Amino acid sequence: MKFSVIPLVWMMLLGLFPLAGEEIINTEPPEESEVSGDEPVFFPIYALLSALDAPDIRWQPDWPVAMPPDAFVVENGRPRSITLTLDSASWRVTRNRDELFTDFPFLFQGNFIQVRRVLGASGNIQELIIEDTDRPWNIEFLDGDDPALLVMRITQGEEVFFGVVQNALTGDMETWYDRNGNPLAVCTYLFNRPGSGILTMQNQYTDGEIQIEQHQNSFGNISEINSPLGRFSAGYTKDGRPRYWERRLLRPMPADVEGEEPVLSEFHQSYAFQWNEGGFLVRLTGTPGPDETDPVDFRYDYTLDERGNWIERREIRMIPRFGILVPSPGARIIRTIEYGED
Incomplete structure (x- = not known):
């Protein structure tokens, strides 16, 4: 089976079924109501498999603002593992001796x-x-007779599903079934051209369909993502680092009449990244978030390890007060990097 056609951007699609709200980095366990109920949670496993083939975990325009764009990128050496700690949450990337991901984060x-x-x-x-x-979700890969089909047993607690991925020339299809073989959800992947494609998902529990479209620029960077969450786009430097970032978020607003469905309102954010010659992010400027009033002007200071890669990033927020910008402590991010044999 081949899963490298869709790049790492499809990792973000796992966060859209069911549709989530504003992107955040949640460091608390989800409430019981978020992980259980009458409706099963469906997510495209094909997207997860595609992420395994990516050479690195690179920033893409759908990432939350709080996550560093170079969270899992190093300038020197090839680490076996990177563990990033932000507040009380940690995410890790681990590779085996064959350079295959054995641990990695996704949305x-x-x-x-x-x-x-x-x-x-x-x-x-x-x-x-x-x-x-x-x-936890467990996805077990089952042996089958047809090499064009990938069959999986999917379990979460006592819930059991089965998934089947079928390859095709123009696009692939993934189907979820219950334990009795009844179809529950279908994902289709249409490839317009290398680096671009459309994912559509339907299930029997909700009306309509969810569709996500993504595009790459000529250098392989994710340039645009259109999804039910909004439109995300970015421009890059010649080294592949994000330079300009646009986020047009769709947020549900309370309905005017009680009992009516909430309406979606678009919220626009724009950011600019500033990098120094050593490849370190030194400043982020932009418009405030949906629930903020002060413009974004963040400066960054670093602690480096013996190989010159950053292991601590300290954020300084410049806040307008009394007609001047006043520095205020922001987030502190720690990275633990373990290197293999050179």
Whole structure:
């Protein structure tokens, strides 16, 4: 089976089924109402498999603002693992000796969640585990007779589903079934051209469909994502670092009449990244968030390890007060980097 056609951007799609709200980095366990109920949670496993083939975890325009654009990127060396700690939450990227991901984060229901890959003795993938403090997902890959089909057993607690991925020349299809073989949801992937495509998902529990479209620029960077959450676009430097960032978020607003469905309102944000010659982000400027009033003007200071990669990033927020910009402490991010043999 080949899963490298769609790039790492499809990781973000895992956060859209069901549709999540404003993008945040949630460091608390989800409430019980968010992870259980009558409606199953469906997510495109094909997207997760595509992420495993990506050479690195690179920033893309749908990321939350609080997550560093170079969170899992180093300028020197090839690390075996990177663990990033922000507030009380941690995310890790781990590779084995064959440079395959065994641990990596992805967006799920609007938040970064850890996934672990279990490999067999021959190096084939046996299982994916989506970690959660209460209800982890287990995706077990089953042996089949048809090489064009990928069959999986998907479990979360006592819930059991089966998934099938079928390859085609113009696009692929993923179908979820219940334990009795009844179809529950379908994902289709249409490839317009290399680096661009459309994902559509339908299930029997909700009306209509969810569709996401993504595009790459000529250098392979994710330039635009259109989804039910909004439109996200970015421009890049010649080194592939984000330079300009536009976020047009669709947020539900209370209905004027009680009992009516909430309406969607568009909220626009724009940002500019400033990088120094060493490849470090030194400043982020932009418009305030949906629930903020002060413009964004963040400066950054670093602590480096012996190889020149940053292991601590300190944020200084410049806040307009009394007609001047006043520095105020912001987020502190720690990275633990372990290197393999050179």
